[in-house]
Amino acid sequence: MQVQIKRVDFMDGRLSEWRQRMEEELRQKYGEFEQSLQRAASGLRVSNSYVEEAQRRQQQRLQKLEAELSELGGRERRTQEALLDAHGRLDAAEARLLEAEARPAPPAERCAAGHAEADGALVSLLERRVGEVAERLEQVVQDSFEQHAALAAQEEQLRS
Numbered sequence: 001m002q003v004q005i006k007r008v009d010f011m012d013g014r015l016s017e018w019r020q021r022m023e024e025e026l027r028q029k030y031g032e033f034e035q036s037l038q039r040a041a042s043g044l045r046v047s048n049s050y051v052e053e054a055q056r057r058q059q060q061r062l063q064k065l066e067a068e069l070s071e072l073g074g075r076e077r078r079t080q081e082a083l084l085d086a087h088g089r090l091d092a093a094e095a096r097l098l099e100a101e102a103r104p105a106p107p108a109e110r111c112a113a114g115h116a117e118a119d120g121a122l123v124s125l126l127e128r129r130v131g132e133v134a135e136r137l138e139q140v141v142q143d144s145f146e147q148h149a150a151l152a153a154q155e156e157q158l159r160s
Helices: 002-102 113-159
Strands: none
Touching: 002 113
16 A cells, blocks of 8 residues: 555656646746737737838828829919910901901002001011910910820829
């Protein structure tokens, strides 16, 4: 019976040692697991902050591009209105010039030399003004084409 008691005590001691070793291993593994979770959580927080910052920058860039697009649209409308206005004025000036050319000339005795010189100066002034308007019109058309190209490039950049 003594032998059995010693065996049970021996087994009980071994079981107690085994239990302590297992508890220690579990504590160690739990601690390692906890550290690994903390590192992962920290990494996720850092990644999340990077993503949020990138989204904020992209949102600001998108708002800036939308504002520029709106501004370009306004410029295009103003350019188109100015172009139509200039075209209308040019048509009116051409119509007045054609009317003046279609009218019969006054009799030679009533036409003074001063009137002929004044008419010549007026015609040269009108020709110069028409030339200036044509140059402005050409510049407005060129600006309109450039704005369309810039708008198309920004739309393409916004899509990508």
